Amino acid sequence: MMYDVIIIGAGSMGMSAGYYLTESGQRVALIDSNDPPHEKGSHHGETRLIRHAYGEGGNYVPLALHSQRLWEELDKRTEERIFLKTGVLNFGPKGNVFLDTVQKSAEEYHLPLEVLTAEEINTRWPGFQLDTGSIGYFEKNSGVLYSENAVRVYRQLAEQNGAELYTNSYVQAIETTADQVTVKLTDGEVKGKKLLISAGKGTNQVTKLLGVTLPLTPVRKTFSWFKAAEDINYNEGSFPGWGYVDEESTYYGFPSIDGAGIKIGRHDGGHPLEDPKKLEPFGAYPEDEQETSAFAQKHFSKDMELKEGRVCTYTNTPDEDFIIDYLLGLPNIVVACGFSGHGFKFASGIGESLARMLTGEALAVSLESFRVSRFNHR
Numbered sequence: 163m164m165y166d167v168i169i170i171g172a173g174s175m176g177m178s179a180g181y182y183l184t185e186s187g188q189r190v191a192l193i194d195s196n197d198p199p200h201e202k203g204s205h206h207g208e209t210r211l212i213r214h215a216y217g218e219g220g221n222y223v224p225l226a227l228h229s230q231r232l233w234e235e236l237d238k239r240t241e242e243r244i245f246l247k248t249g250v251l252n253f254g255p256k257g258n259v260f261l262d263t264v265q266k267s268a269e270e271y272h273l274p275l276e277v278l279t280a281e282e283i284n285t286r287w288p289g290f291q292l293d294t295g296s297i298g299y300f301e302k303n304s305g306v307l308y309s310e311n312a313v314r315v316y317r318q319l320a321e322q323n324g325a326e327l328y329t330n331s332y333v334q335a336i337e338t339t340a341d342q343v344t345v346k347l348t349d350g351e352v353k354g355k356k357l358l359i360s361a362g363k364g365t366n367q368v369t370k371l372l373g374v375t376l377p378l379t380p381v382r383k384t385f386s387w388f389k390a391a392e393d394i395n396y397n398e399g400s401f402p403g404w405g406y407v408d409e410e411s412t413y414y415g416f417p418s419i420d421g422a423g424i425k426i427g428r429h430d431g432g433h434p435l436e437d438p439k440k441l442e443p444f445g446a447y448p449e450d451e452q453e454t455s456a457f458a459q460k461h462f463s464k465d466m467e468l469k470e471g472r473v474c475t476y477t478n479t480p481d482e483d484f485i486i487d488y489l490l491g492l493p494n495i496v497v498a499c500g501f502s503g504h505g506f507k508f509a510s511g512i513g514e515s516l517a518r519m520l521t522g523e524a525l526a527v528s529l530e531s532f533r534v535s536r537f538n539h540r
């Protein structure tokens with residue numbers, strides 16, 4: 163069988179691209195070294211935030227809004243939960259550059275954004291106990307994505323459309339010509355016309371088979387769930403998703419959904435991984451428990467008690483912007499990687515864009531900022 167597109171790495175981005183490709187009638191093979199969704203990549207832990215006003219740069223806003231529309235479309239196609247509109251509060255000390263960019267990007271794109279003082283935040287959501295001097299920006303239309311559900315639903319729909327999955331499969335070699343790609347697996351080979359590499363933290367293991375090493379650093383990250391005595395203040399109906407940023411640190415978190423507890427993670431920092439396959443368990447470093455506990459007790463409630471923690475991986479680029487481009491200047495090989503801990507919210511829009519890149523259709527949203535050439539790569 164000659165596939166139209168072979169996808170190596172069927173996680174957040176790859177599975178979404180697989181779904182959109184099959185929706186437009188393409189014959190697709192999805193190869194993954196695990197069995198997605200799973201806990202060995204970057205999409206587990208149940209939930210991810212989607213924000214529209216974007217502190218990382220206003221250039222992300224059109225992609226965020228397009229992705230939001232596509233998530234809502236997916237939500238309508240399934241019984242599984244995909245999006246929960248909790249709103250998202252970005253807060254921190256006044257004058258912070260990230261928060262200023264949130265506000266500017268909202269202005270530029272006419273997004274609804276409420277500016278709130280610490281007192282107003284503490285009154286509106288009694289779960290917060292913010293210092294005076296903090297400022298908050300609340301966007302009511304954003305919220306929480308169920309990341310594992312989304313990958314599962316994309317997989318189901320892609321398979322219904324005829325996609326074939328090669329799970330727990332290891333790529334040994336890749337041979338390319340102008341119009342054909344052969345991917346050699348441990349047991350057999352897969353042939354196609356085009357190739358998408360979207361292998362998250364394993365991307366360089368795949369691209370090196372083509373002689374390319376991209377500027378990617380897999381980083382070990384942790385996140386934790388907390389039990390709070392005043393459950394009523396923190397559940398999904400009464401507490402928003404949130405992000406905190408100051409000069410030294412960035413944290414993010416979620417309301418308690420279905421009684422799971424309040425989820426909190428630290429976005430900056432983490433331990434770079436020498437071997438992306440080796441991930442030390444939660445608790446291996448003292449800061450795993452200490453950092454989020456101290457944050458929760460300072461900004462939320464002294465009663466916060468750690469329930470559970472997990473490890474996950476970010477795959478960072480030097481500028482923390484994504485890499486989405488043709489590889490080696492070849493029109494039949496596309497790479498999507500380096501999502502630097504903030505990519506999931508865009509997985510719907512990026513998957514759709516990747517499908518369009520691979521079928522030669524015009525993109526709905528520009529991906530110019532994500533070219534690999536900014537790192538002197540082809």
Ligand SMILES: Cc1cc2nc3c(=O)[nH]c(=O)nc-3n(C[C@H](O)[C@H](O)[C@H](O)COP(=O)(O)OP(=O)(O)OC[C@H]3O[C@@H](n4cnc5c(N)ncnc54)[C@H](O)[C@@H]3O)c2cc1C
Pocket residue numbers: 170171172173174175176193194195196197198202203204205207209210211212331332333360361362363364365367368383384385414427474475476498499500501502503504505506507508
């Ligand atoms: C703790 C945590 C919190 C986050 N919070 C947010 C958030 O709130 N909002 C947000 O937008 N983003 C968030 N992110 C980031 C987001 O989850 C990632 O950017 C996104 O999941 C990356 O998608 P991906 O497809 O590159 O990786 P993945 O989803 O991991 O997919 C990569 C796939 O490639 C497979 N693979 C790896 N190596 C190979 C190989 N050699 N051969 C074949 N297959 C291979 C893997 O098995 C995997 O299935 C968070 C990430 C983490 C870890």
